[in-house]
Amino acid sequence: MQHYLGPGRPLTILDTWDKVRAAAEGGLLAENPWCELKEAIGPSTKAVNTELARDIASLSVHGGILIFGVKDKTYEVVGCETDGLRDRISQVAATRISPPLVPVVLDDVHGPDGRNVLVVSVPPSQLAPHMVDERYYGRSADGKRVLSDPEVRTLILARDQRTHGFIERLKGLALNDPIDQLVEEAPTGHGHAFFLAEPCSPVPSERIDQHKLIEILLNLDYGKRGMTSLLGDCTYAGNDPDGLSLRTGHRKVRAEYEHREAQISVHDNLTITAASGGATRRIENRSREMRLVALTGTMAQFAAQFIEALREISLAQGYQGQWQVGVHLNHLRGAAGYEDFSSGSAPEFPQDSCTHHVVIQPTAWDAPQTQIEAVAVELLAKYLRGLGRSEWSFNRLLQQV
Known part of the structure; x- marks a missing residue:
């Protein structure tokens, strides 16, 4: 390194x-x-x-x-x-x-x-x-x-300001939603998830090569499990003025396929962003009513892919430090888990969005798979709690829609 x-x-x-x-x-x-x-x-x-x-x-x-x-x-x-x-x-x-x-x-x-x-x-x-x-x-x-005491106070204040600024930048990703550019008749009202990872200190790093990033995404272990490849399908060049961007396609898809769409960017300062169209989706119930369903399995898989990709990018770029990582999900109000929705007893998500962030050091993990799954569940904790799934394990979530 x-x-x-x-x-x-x-x-x-x-x-x-x-x-x-x-x-x-x-x-x-x-x-x-x-x-x-x-x-x-x-x-x-x-x-x-x-x-x-x-x-x-x-x-x-x-x-x-x-x-x-x-x-x-x-x-x-x-x-x-x-x-x-x-x-x-x-x-x-x-x-x-x-x-x-x-x-x-x-x-x-x-x-x-x-x-x-x-x-x-x-x-x-x-x-x-x-x-x-x-x-x-x-x-x-x-x-x-x-x-000295003043130096300690200055460092703690700067830490708090970094955290506040991070949350604002995370929420701001929804204002320029890249998934809307991939879906016909957007916005559709389906829920999207926005991920942000920032190194905790600016560290000089060469720009990541597009072929290297595609190689990382194609070889994600969590892209080989579950329903779809998600980040593994991001092989088309996107447009991001701040760095390298890849997305799932160059043509718009119908809204019924929105949950499969994804985008990832690695900025020149090593900030990493990603977006998924699979937080919620409208599905017809037994009464032929269109209801909003939370795609917890898709979100668990996407979160794990993002953390795994972050770790691999860290290793490739030689950054061994901590990352501040967060997720912001929108259009959640009224969504229910698929099993609850199908059974007719559906606790609905009570608010329109939720945001959560953690600090991790992925290159120091002795058991990467265990840590990736734990962080994925931790990032989605508020999303899962609002759906009555706070006790669900990663593997159980991965088996869901």
Whole structure:
């Protein structure tokens, strides 16, 4: 993966001994707000582990790397003993930092005489600043330091403003609904879902290639399950002034096929948006009345596809950090689940729309399938609760219309 080492410095790959040495000799690894060097780490005592927690917490404000095996004064690459260090870092980040962090510990960079370099990527945290021993930590040009009360308040205020702005941008996706461009006689009154994912910190990234994005979408595991491919059918170029866009077709379809239509965009700043026409659909009931039905199975599958695509794009673009991810669904009022609708006992969704968002770090997941399904259900929690399906599992939802 490529590492961001601060403004004016190139993205740097540190996966071999020679690359680490070249970066050190070229001045790229000088300690600054984005880089912390350790020649070695001491025994696993409370004092040493607390110092390690402070290093990790301080880097989480803007993101950065912690490197073991490089001298912090001379930048000499000397290597160190790394056995057990990976687990130790993860445990310290999870138990000694509040809220806990999930740094990305990369594979050992092997050197001579059995001595290695270990690079730890600390992504920028949406929940920063983080506390160790009742103090919040950040960084300056000289390394880690305790943040003052005004600095902490400023960071928390900025975090709240980012969240508010994210929700406004998420809801704003419905104002320029791309699904309406794909359906005849739009708007039809069917419910659509709009997904938004933003990296929690701006990270330089090359634009994703169209062929690479199509490859990712065609190989989504959750595109091979359920009723339709959805995002897997997005192979036609769309028009998005902010980046690369793909959609399910270039010709408009009839309203009865609206639930199959989808669109996804990856913007130049790595923001990802997607839209689905399958939140609700009008279906004729036994009395030949047209009623609004919630397509919970389609939504569960689409949400899982979006999260899986987000993870694959993160890996492809080298972004290891956190994402703010949300969904906004509209035209829900009066919709009922298909089974309730068919049986004649139909609790109807009580409002026109619902919005929900979470913070995730998909490249750090040890069990991606489990995490994808859990996040998909969490994103749709309000939608499902309004339909009386708050206790339904992902697999049960996937079996529905």
